[in-house]
Amino acid sequence: MRKKVLIIGGGYGGIRSARALEKHPELEVTLIDSHPYHYLQTDVYDFIANKTTITDISVSLITLFYGSNVSFLQRKITRIAPAENKIITACGEELSYDYLIIANGSRTFFPSFVEGLTEHAHGVKSIKRAFEFKLKFEEAIYKKVESEGTCSLNPDFNIVIGGGGLSGVEIAAAMAEYSQRFFAMGGYACGGICVYLIEGSSDILNGLDGYLVKKSRKRLEKLGVNIITGNRILKVEEHCVHLSNNMTIPMNFMIWTGGIEVRKIEGDGFEYNQRGQLKVDERLRVKGFDNVFAIGDCAEIVNLDGKVLAPTAMLAEFSADIAAHNIIASKDGKNLKEVDFELPGVLVALGGYFTAGIIYGIKLSGFIGFLAKQMVSHMYKWPLIRQCKKALAKSCHKG
Ligand SMILES: Cc1cc2nc3c(=O)[nH]c(=O)nc-3n(C[C@H](O)[C@H](O)[C@H](O)COP(=O)(O)OP(=O)(O)OC[C@H]3O[C@@H](n4cnc5c(N)ncnc54)[C@H](O)[C@@H]3O)c2cc1C
Structure with missing residues (x-):
């Protein structure tokens, strides 16, 4: 009998593990997501800055695995019963498994101690939120254009x-660059969209290499972004933000990218860290359960040197490879892999044709960096689109 593998979450980690397990016909693989699409969060900065459309940042999960060894199920999972090898959907359906991969990602964390934040700020970790924000941004640009004749009376439009x-910096750069270029393109005199980037610690891109911090800062300043570091946001009102240095910034709208938390799926006997990430061992098995793996943002992944790895799409994909490998290995009674990889690096998109990055120790910036980012993005997306096209051709043929 074929072993059943369930994967919760069709994000970077879930898709990668499904694609790895797809090649094993002895497995019955089901990928489950509450949405029918994969959201390409890493490319969202261009979407909200109005440069790309919804189809540039999403891929259909229904088409992606059509006719393959992986079935897709659109369901929200609300509970895991690991002792019974079952997961439970929001409508009460029970699905059983031999192996489970939890890859349900994370969402924006809005700290409750920042008064007014939840009510007045947008997150971008869901397409719906990013879309709402994009509409507001577009509306703001329209209002600016409409009031060209009078804008000198009210020049400020603050974001x-x-x-x-990483996400805050990329969004700030994309919006600043776009709004500058947009007004110039139409020959408008008004411009005047100001982007403020507020960071509580002493510098932006906390924890990343000094080279990236320096390059990003320089680029943001060149784009006219007002960077305020070492100051926390204390309170948000509908039209202003209050900082810990007593400064009040009038604003038209606000994006919050100040942290993530996991959308916890209840699981009896699971251990979590403060962010709600599942504790896993060095083979990515959820502690206490040998047939349950957790990958990507929803897991606290520690490398062999004891370092907790930052949640990124790259980490989600690398951890997916290990989980897929370990499912095959445990089924075949072979040795399991440990978290022994080095992540290749990071690329920070800084608006227009400018990216700064370090890949395998090589420092890149400007147009070369931009090309590298484009290549990484295309190398990720195009195999998925190719797979969708093949599936669509197959379905038309059948039809
Ligand atoms: C603006 C921005 C820029 C970024 N830039 C980069 C970058 O340049 N490089 C990089 O490496 N990383 C970047 N990241 C981080 C990266 O996007 C995340 O680390 C990555 O998405 C994590 O992948 P994942 O598979 O763990 O989760 P996700 O991609 O978030 O996928 C989780 C999936 O689980 C589904 N799901 C959740 N709960 C349930 C449930 N209960 N039932 C069913 N389905 C569920 C969701 O619908 C979602 O499809 C960026 C993030 C943002 C927001």
Whole structure:
């Protein structure tokens, strides 16, 4: 009898593990997601800055695995009963498994101690939120254009980005670059969209290499982004943000990228860290359960040197490879792999044709960096699109 593998989450980790296990006909693999698409969060900065459309940042999960050894099921999972090898959907359906991969990612963490943050700031970790924000941004640009004749009376249009990590920096750069170029393109005089990037720690891109921090800072300053570091956001009101240095910034809208938390799926006997990430061993098995693996943002992944790895799409994919390998190995009674990889590096998109990055120790910036980022992005997306096209051709043929 074929062993059943269930994968919760069709993000970077879930898709990668499904594609690895797809090649094993002795397994019955089901990928489950509450949405029918894979959201390419890593490319969202261009989407909200109005340069790309929804089809540039999503791939259909229904088509992707059509006619393959992987079935796709659109369901929200609300509970895991590992003692019974079952997961339970929001509508009460029970699905059984021999092996389970939990890859349900993370969402934006809105700290409750920042008054007004949840009510007045947007996150971008779901397509819905990113889309709502994009619409607001577009509307703001329209209003600016409409008021060309009077804009000198009211020149300020402020966008505040809370959180100077990778996503905050990329969004700030994309919006600043786009709004500058947009007004120039139409020959408009008004411009005047100001982007503020607020970071609580002493510098942006906390924890990343000094080279990236320096290059990103320089580029953001050149784009006119107002960077405020070492100051926390204390309170958010509908039209202003209050900082710990007593500064008040008037704002038209705000994006919050200041942290993540895991959408916990209840699981009897699971251990979690403070962010709600599942504790896993060095083979990515959820502690206490040999047939349950957790990968990507939802897991606290520690390398063999004891270092907790930062949650990124790259980590989700690398950890997916290990989980897929370990499912095959445990089924065949072979040795399991440990988390012994080095992540190749990081690329920070900084608006227009400019990216700074370090890949395998090589420092890149400007247009070369941009080409590298484009290549990484295309190398990720195109195999998925190719697979979708093949599936569509197959379904038309059948039809
Ligand atoms: C603006 C931005 C820029 C970024 N830039 C980079 C970058 O340049 N490089 C990089 O490496 N990383 C980047 N990241 C981080 C990266 O996007 C995440 O680390 C990555 O998405 C994690 O992958 P994942 O598979 O763990 O989860 P996700 O990709 O978040 O996928 C989780 C999936 O699980 C589904 N799901 C959740 N709960 C349930 C449930 N209960 N039932 C069913 N389905 C469920 C969701 O619908 C989702 O499809 C960026 C993130 C943001 C927001």
